[in-house]
Amino acid sequence: MTSVQNKNIDNLLRELTDPEIPVLSIMDMGIVREVETNGKDLFIKITPTYSGCPAMDTIATDIKLKMDAAGYNTTVKLILSPAWTTDWITENGRRELEKYGIASPLDEISDKYALIDGKRIVKCTNCGSTNTKVVSQFGSTACKALFKCEDCLEPFDYFKCLT
């Protein structure tokens, strides 16, 4: 889901970010799956990007603190199904990622070409060249791989496709 009917709640949630990727709101990240209200009672379901994502507990706490401060009585629940996919990152989220220096996920097939066959198709977030190569399939966090641009020589993260 990318928008919540209640504008006030939607705006508040958009102010919260993933602590590991502070430019991306949890809404753009696609981890907020359901928002229900019953008067002042607020129920929010979130789903983790990766099972071991250490940011989830912090995000759940952040949501509760923020919404409670806005006068709601908030319950945050973690759900696993359906499992999160990078397709849920919004267009805006992708732009923000790129600006921040993380290449946004390619489609599933291109992703395999890039990560396994070493095809040079991931765009460098610094200079835009696609003359880039995988340094490591695992990067600074579980969701990223480490790349290096062979033109400008800058290293950068690539957000791995998860479908």
Added chain:
Amino acid sequence: MKDKLYEYLLMLGDNSMILGHRLSELCGHGPSLETDIALTNISLDLFGQVRSYFQYAAELKGEATEDSIAFLRFDRDYRNVILVEQPNTDFAHVIGRQFLFDAFHLPLLEQLMKSNDEMIAAIAAKSIKESRYHLRFSSSWVKRLGDGTEESHNRMQEAINHLYPLVSELFRETETEKGMKELGIGADLELIKESFDEKVKTILSEATLEIPAVPSRQTNGKTGIHTEQMGFILAELQYMQRAYPNMQW
């Protein structure tokens, strides 16, 4: 039935937890920065999966929590196979252990995604996305080392020779696994074995390595009979919770 399901969740969770712990020991000690990060990322994924299994198990059990299940059992109550408790000796052993486990884990999760138990199906559907990356990583290293220099080839082969006798335990069905399979909750180990054998054969042959003709070892980690390794693992794993009960980060 509830008890059997609880026991089955421990089997699933303990394999991931003990392997995750072994990998976490490599944090800051990997042979290169990239492998260090990769192995600890895999560790983190496995711990995430464990949390889901144990949260569910705690719900079933009532008076337990995910932490009490993870940290407050004695060695005989852990249900992991002997393969995952093998120590981090040579890097080839770390990779061999990972590859053999991943080649088992992926077809296991494929089946569990279709489990009659919705929660297990959801955890498996989530985990499989991560475990595909794990198998990709470990297979690529088996090939790189096996088909590398004479030295790396010999060491990779030695690791496979050492670990392979422990593989049969993965497929030796316990009463719990049989019961869960019959209820459509658990996996059919024979089917997993077919895909495991196929995968191992393909990757080892690409790596110019051989499947060793060694007799399998009669290990029984799944019923709680562990090697002496387990005591050392638990001493480190449980220290904080034993010394400071209920402590939280």
